[in-house]
Amino acid sequence: MTRHLVLLALLATVAATSRAASPLDKVIRLSLAESYVTAILLTGGDAVRFGFWDFDPNNFIGLEDENLGSLEAQQLRQRLSTLSIPYTWSTPLGEDSNTLVLGAKAAYLGQQQETQIISSDSSAVDAIDSSITTLTLGGEVRHRFNGHVGLAAGLNVHWQRYRNRTDFNTPESQALAPLFDGLVTNYSANAWQAEPHVRVTWFVGGRDAELKLISSLHYMHGRTFDTGEAAHDVQPEAWYWSNGARWRHPFVTRILPGQNVWMQAQRYDLGGDLDGPLGNHYYYEAGIGWLLDVRKMNIPFVDNVGVGINLNYGSALRGGTLVLLFNES
Structure with a gap:
């Protein structure tokens, strides 16, 4: 979603080019495809967490590591708003070692920015408001091979609606608004995506282990529909692979029933249309x-x-945040 300013600048430099120009269509399609898959990643749960207060960890631990945090990344986080409301239901499936999990989720990812799309001597700024709303239905089958190994495989189906609303407030941007509108700005586009996934969990210490090693692979593919522009005919495709550990502290649960403390750390590898939006x-x-x-x-x-508290290291959204947790797995 952060590619829009670059895209608008590119369009401004080729304002005399036909709207049907193939190079422009390719750039617009890439930006839209990245927006769809990024929305799924950023509202998926553990992949990237957003909270009610973002901060640069370097300011607290005395480091100057650009991969840990920066003012630019903090400002980008503050321009993004997310909402995810998941619900899952599970039941034994056949033998006791199998479980069927059904889920539904409503999610929202929005970005607002005030800037000059085209450099102007005017003091006015243009307002860009883009968002993706996602509704998800899915299922997963979990199998416990023994006390140490578990396997899960599932499929999520997403309906997504991309929406852009842009106010052109400078004389220069208003002059180019007819070129932008309906193609890059002030339009909406629907898409569906299928997301199969597989996850392997190693329970260190056995069935009731406090430490889990988790490897999860997700693949996303879909397409837009009911579009009015050829540039909006998109088939987003991406994948991500996470590997990490999750640990819960048994002492808290023993003295405070119904409460739990956990820690986790994960690495995410990205591919396809996810290879660019997060900067790495x-x-x-x-x-x-x-x-x-x-x-x-x-x-x-x-x-x-x-x-x-959550920390991101190495992406365009690097930094820390205080988060509210809801229906955490």
């Missing part, structure tokens, strides 16, 4: 969280809530 083809996420089980309170569709 890999990055790291690490976090700690405190969860409260609220199922006994009979709150509809809510299993647990909590608070945590």
